[in-house]
Amino acid sequence: MDLEQIRASIANVDRQIVKLLNERARISLDVAAAKRQNSNKESAGGEAGDIYVPSQEKRVFSRVKGLNCGPMSDESIVAIYREIMSASISLQPEITISYLGPLGTFSHEAAQARFGESVSYVPCSTIDDVISSVEDEKSAYGVVPIENSTHGIVVQTLDVFIARYQQSKFRIRGEIYLPVNQCLLSRYQLSAIRKVYSHPQAFGQSKEWLKQNLPDISQVEVASTAKAAELASAETYSAAVASKSCSQLYGLDILAEAINSNKDNTTRFFILGKSCDKPTGDDKSFLMITVDHRQPGALIKALEAFALNNINMTSMNSRPSGQRMWQYMFFVEVEGHEEDANVKSALKMMAPYCLDLVVLGSYPRQLVA
Ligand SMILES: O=C(O)C(=O)C[C@]1(C(=O)O)C=C[C@@H](O)C=C1
Numbered sequence: 576m577d578l579e580q581i582r583a584s585i586a587n588v589d590r591q592i593v594k595l596l597n598e599r600a601r602i603s604l605d606v607a608a609a610k611r612q613n614s615n616k617e618s619a620g621g622e623a624g625d626i627y628v629p630s631q632e633k634r635v636f637s638r639v640k641g642l643n644c645g646p647m648s649d650e651s652i653v654a655i656y657r658e659i660m661s662a663s664i665s666l667q668p669e670i671t672i673s674y675l676g677p678l679g680t681f682s683h684e685a686a687q688a689r690f691g692e693s694v695s696y697v698p699c700s701t702i703d704d705v706i707s708s709v710e711d712e713k714s715a716y717g718v719v720p721i722e723n724s725t726h727g728i729v730v731q732t733l734d735v736f737i738a739r740y741q742q743s744k745f746r747i748r749g750e751i752y753l754p755v756n757q758c759l760l761s762r763y764q765l766s767a768i769r770k771v772y773s774h775p776q777a778f779g780q781s782k783e784w785l786k787q788n789l790p791d792i793s794q795v796e797v798a799s800t801a802k803a804a805e806l807a808s809a810e811t812y813s814a815a816v817a818s819k820s821c822s823q824l825y826g827l828d829i830l831a832e833a834i835n836s837n838k839d840n841t842t843r844f845f846i847l848g849k850s851c852d853k854p855t856g857d858d859k860s861f862l863m864i865t866v867d868h869r870q871p872g873a874l875i876k877a878l879e880a881f882a883l884n885n886i887n888m889t890s891m892n893s894r895p896s897g898q899r900m901w902q903y904m905f906f907v908e909v910e911g912h913e914e915d916a917n918v919k920s921a922l923k924m925m926a927p928y929c930l931d932l933v934v935l936g937s938y939p940r941q942l943v944a
Contacts, residue, residue, distance in 0.1 A: 596659065596662075599659065599663075600662065600663060600666060603663035603666065604666055607626065607666075607667055610624045610625070610626075611624050625748075625848065625850055625852075626664055626667050626670060626715060627664060627690070627715070627716055627748070627749070627846070627848070628852060629748065629749040629846075629852055629938060629939050629941070630852045630853060630855040630939045632660055633855065633939050633941075635656060635660065636653050636656060639652050639653070639656050640652060640653065657688075657689075657691055658691045658692065658693070660691070661690055661691025661692065661693045661694060662691070662693045664690065664691075664693070664694055665693035665694045669695070670694045670695065670715050671694070671695045671696070671697055671713070671714040671715060672686050672690050672694055672695070672696050672697070672714055672715065672716050672717070672718065673696075673697045673698075673699050673704075673705050673708040673709065673713070673714040673716075673717045673718070674686045674696060674697075674698060674699065674705065674717065674718040674719075675698075675699060675701070675702055675705055675718070675719055675720065675799060676697075676698020676699055676700060676799070676801065677698045677700070677799065677801045677802060677805065678698055678801060678824055679800075679801040679804060679817070679818060679820050679821040679824040679825070680698075680799045680800060680801040680818075681720065681753060681755055681800065681818060681842055682718050682719065682720055682799075682844060683696065683698065683801070684753060684818060684820065685718055685720075685751045685753040685842070685844040686718040686751075686844075688751060688753060689718070689749070689751050689846065690716075697713075697714055699717075700798070701735075701798070702719050702731055702732050702735045703735050703738070703739070705717040705718070705719050705847070706719075706735065706739060706743070706745050706847060709745050709847050709848060709849065710743070710744045710745055710849075712849075715848065716748065716846050716847065716848050717745070717846070717847040717848075718751070718844050718845070718846055718847075719732050719735075719844060719845055719847065720732060720776075720842055720843075720844050721750075721843050721844060721845050722842070722843050722890075723755070723776055723779075723780065723840070723841070723842045723843075724837065724839065724840060724841045724842070724843075725779070725780045725835065725836065725837040725840050726776050726779035726780050728892045728906075729776065730894060732845075733892060733894045733904075733906055734894060734897075736863060736906075736935065737863070737894060737896065737897055737904050738897065740863060740931075740933055740935075744849065745847045745848070745849065746847070746848060746849060746850055746851045746935065746936040747845045747846070747847060747851070747861050747935050747936025747937075747938055748846050748847065748848035748850070748851060748852060748936060748938055749845070749846035749852070749938045749939070749941065750843055750844065750845055750846065750859075750938055750940075750941045751843070751844040751845075751846065751941065752841050752842075752843050752844075752941060753841065753842050753843075753844065754839070754840070754841050755780070755818075755835065755840045755841060755842045756818070756819065756832065756833045756835060756840065757777050757780055757781045757800075757816050757817070757818075757833070757834050757835045757840070758816070758817060758818065758819050758821075758822065758829050758830075758831060758832050758833070758834065759771075759781075759784075759788075759789075759814055759815075759816060759829075759830040759831040759834055760804055760807060760814060760815045760816075760817055760821060760822050760825070760827035760828065760829060760830065761807055761813065761814035761815070761827055761828060761830055762807070762808065762826070762827060762828065763811075763812055763813075763814070764830075765788065765789070765830055765831075767812050768789060768792060768812055768813065768814045769792060769793070769812040769813065770792065770793050770794075770795060770810070770812065770813040770814070771785065771789060771792055771793070771794050771795070771813070771814045771815065771816060772795050772797050772802075772803035772804075772806045772807055772813060772814070772815045772816075773794070773795075773796070773797065773800055773803045773815055773816035773817065774796065774797065774798065774799050774800050774802075774803065774816075775796050776842075777800050777803075777816045777817070778794055778796065778816060780835040780836065780837070780840055781816050781834045781835050781836070782836065783836045784831070784834035784835075784836065785816070785834070788831070789814075800815065800816065800817035800818060800821065801817060801818075801821055801824070801825075803815035803816065803817050804817040804821035804822075804824070804825040804827060805825055807825070807827060808825040808826055808827055814830065815827065816834070819832065845861075845936075846938075847936075851913070851936050851937050851938065852937070852938060852939060853914070854912035854914050854915055854937070855912075855939045857939060857940050858910075858911060858912040858915075858937050858938060858939050858940060859889065859908055859909065859910055859911070859937070859938060859940050860908070860909050860911060860912060860913050860918060860934055860936065860937040860938075861906065861907075861908050861934070861935045861936055861937075862906070862907045862908070862909070862932070862933065862934050862935065863904055863905070863906055863907075863931065863932075863933045863935060864877060864904070864905050864907065864925070864929045864931060864932050864933075865896050865898075865902060865903070865904055865905070865929065865930045865931040866905075866928055866929055866930060867928075867930055868901065868902055868903075870928075873928045874905070874928075876925075876928045877925040877928040877929055878907070878925070880920075880921040880922075880924035880925040881907075881909055881921050881925075883921070883924065884917040884918070884920050884921040884924070885917060886909050886910060886911050886917055886918060886921055887909065887910040888907060888908070888909050888910075889908045889909065889910060890906075890907070890908045891905060891906065891907050891908075892905070892906045893905050893906070894906070904931070909921075910940075911937075912937040913934045913937045914937070918937075922934070
């Protein structure tokens with residue numbers, strides 16, 4: 576076949592694609608206008624005017640995967656639609672996403688994986704600042720790490736939830752799962768390194784490799800893996816455990832890749848906003864509770880409400896409540912949405928046993944970034 580002729584066919588398809596993309600973008604602007612109108616009549620049951628709607632995105636992904644008959648893979652179709660929806664979101668005035676920075680953190684990668692390249696990103700230096708920027712409406716959404724498959728819960732995030740919950744106006748709107756590979760980055764050779772910087776989570780995930788390859792080298796904990804890369808780029812004979820993207824951002828060589836012990840290492844992030852999505856039939860909810868520790872069995876009685884309402888509990892963590900000595904705040908994640916009848920009934924049943932009972936949010940279950 577003639578090469579020029581084939582290219583002309585591609586050009587013809589491109590013309591149609593661009594026309595259709597713009598037609599879709601115009602319709603998404605109509606959706607945005609309808610949401611604004613509906614949110615004004617919320618008392619009449621209208622859908623809130625949120626721009627990012629994880630439940631609708633989930634429906635779009637499953638619809639386009641259903642329509643796909645190859646040769647493109649489902650992953651490619653989903654990645655393209657991720658960008659198409661990101662572009663729809665970016666048509667809205669000044670959509671900003673804040674994340675736990677600086678540039679190049681895994682929170683940054685997670686935010687980009689979910690919101691694509693078309694929106695603006697703002698790094699914040701603490702988890703508290705991410706939440707403030709959402710609450711003060713400086714950004715529409717915020718992305719914070721919540722747990723890692725190897726190293727467990729991110730206690731810093733839970734502690735900020737505790738410190739803020741009494742006056743908090745943020746809600747958990749979505750979740751992101753990001754595969755995470757840690758790298759050793761430095762301007763020096765392995766044998767010259769005298770100090771390694773990283774976040775405690777990244778040290779935990781790479782513990783075995785560091786023990787084997789850099790025994791007796793001091794490990795300095797800092798606020799983020801990207802901060803570690805920044806420090807390692809400025810200091811002699813130092814290195815950082817950080818993401819591959821930090822090597823370019825901070826001018827460091829990659830001395831070793833995927834040094835995390837668990838090769839399926841994955842971090843889960845929460846997307847914070849000012850409201851929750853509607854129930855989809857496949858949601859999870861994240862709760863904070865305290866019980867009166869002097870009342871024997873209070874915790875078990877509170878949690879029994881989930882079993883009695885046929886609700887699966889998927890995780891539980893505790894942190895000091897910060898209110899009284901030896902009093903704990905329990906973080907419980909359950910299947911279901913706070914608007915589901917069985918979740919409502921469980922919350923009502925457990926209330927008498929709880930001193931605090933806060934639903935931080937309900938969000939559609941997500942399996943991939
Ligand atoms: O359906 C919506 O609510 C839209 O805003 C449209 C759309 C899309 O482009 O399909 C855009 C962003 C949302 O996160 C979900 C879907």
